[in-house]
Amino acid sequence: MNYVALSVVALVCYAMVAPLVKLATRQIPPEVAVVITNSILALMAFSWAKFQGKSIMPYLTAKPIWLLVGAGIFLGISIIAYYLAIGAGPVSIVVPIYGLFIVVSSLMSVVLLGETLTITRVLGLVCAVLAIYLVTR
Numbered sequence: 001m002n003y004v005a006l007s008v009v010a011l012v013c014y015a016m017v018a019p020l021v022k023l024a025t026r027q028i029p030p031e032v033a034v035v036i037t038n039s040i041l042a043l044m045a046f047s048w049a050k051f052q053g054k055s056i057m058p059y060l061t062a063k064p065i066w067l068l069v070g071a072g073i074f075l076g077i078s079i080i081a082y083y084l085a086i087g088a089g090p091v092s093i094v095v096p097i098y099g100l101f102i103v104v105s106s107l108m109s110v111v112l113l114g115e116t117l118t119i120t121r122v123l124g125l126v127c128a129v130l131a132i133y134l135v136t137r
Helices: 003-024 030-051 057-061 065-088 091-098 101-113 119-135
Strands: none
Touching (some): 003 030, 003 065, 003 091, 030 065, 057 065, 065 091
């Protein structure tokens, strides 16, 4: 499956997360919800890596492991904050604000990874920010 198809699968599946978490956090605290969902994520990720024949241990001593540790810390903070926000506020506002990570990540890819920023991409990012602003009003 190519990266566009995988992106669509990710989009469809991730779109289900916020509404399901919001429904669940009516009776289950967000702190518990994040543990349950992310335990399932960790189990699925581990199973997928094993199914693909990937051994995890050799990579734990590779230099880029610190990049993954940093990413994991940022991911942990963001997901916990996201679940707390979903538990406390309307999904229709929380998700668009959280979704601004797409704009920030895109800009960081230019600065940190040297990716190209075209006028079309700039206009797309501006439209994304404007759309999120309008949706949260």
